[in-house]
Amino acid sequence: MIKHLAVVLAIACSGIAECAEFEVGQVNKEFTVTELKVKVGDTVSFKNNDPFAHNIFSLSDAKSFDLGAYQFGQMRKVVFDNAGTVEVECALHPGMKMTISVTK
């Protein structure tokens, strides 16, 4: 299967530094990328491309979150504001995992 590439959109943040935005899809109960490297302040958009709900969350110290359940076509965004390793999972599909490495 050809993995979808993470789409990088460089946008200007309100501060001095430029922040990037990445898109990670959920397809066939998998993340379209399993490892992603971002900078502090970058945003990752999690887009559901499956015909059923996903519930993306993380328990990592660097960034913990729960995006709630959302359906096909919907997207949820997370700003990664601390350096560290973030393990991302899906509460509805225990096998779905990816890692985001956040650096300064």
Next chain:
Amino acid sequence: MCTASGNEDDHIGNEVSAGAAYRSLRILAAATWALTGPATAADLTATEPSDATGRGSNVFQHYCAICHGTSADGDGRAAKLYDPRPANLKASRATDAYKELIIRRGGLHVGRSGFMPAWEQELTGMETRDVVAYLRSIVVK
């Protein structure tokens, strides 16, 4: 026999997934067990449980324990994310019908936490009833 009634399976969704493969393996294991029987106690634990409570426990550990805890006491590893915390299911006084409804439709549907997702797209009808049977078995009276 755990998987004899195929017409009880009202699975929603057309995805071909690891979950579907997992269920196929469970059905095969159950059929094998039914034909040959367990040789030892270890064989029983290694194959598909023949009762709803056993099957429901497996489903609960795979899908639910991350929030509700392996002991169903509300202390799963993800519980720290939520306020209110996931329910202590050992103390639940809810009816089986209520439990089945909240599992299928999620917390918001019954006026409770939206962090409890709706499982009807992921769990079959049989799996949901098995989980309810398991939850009934663990209530501390």
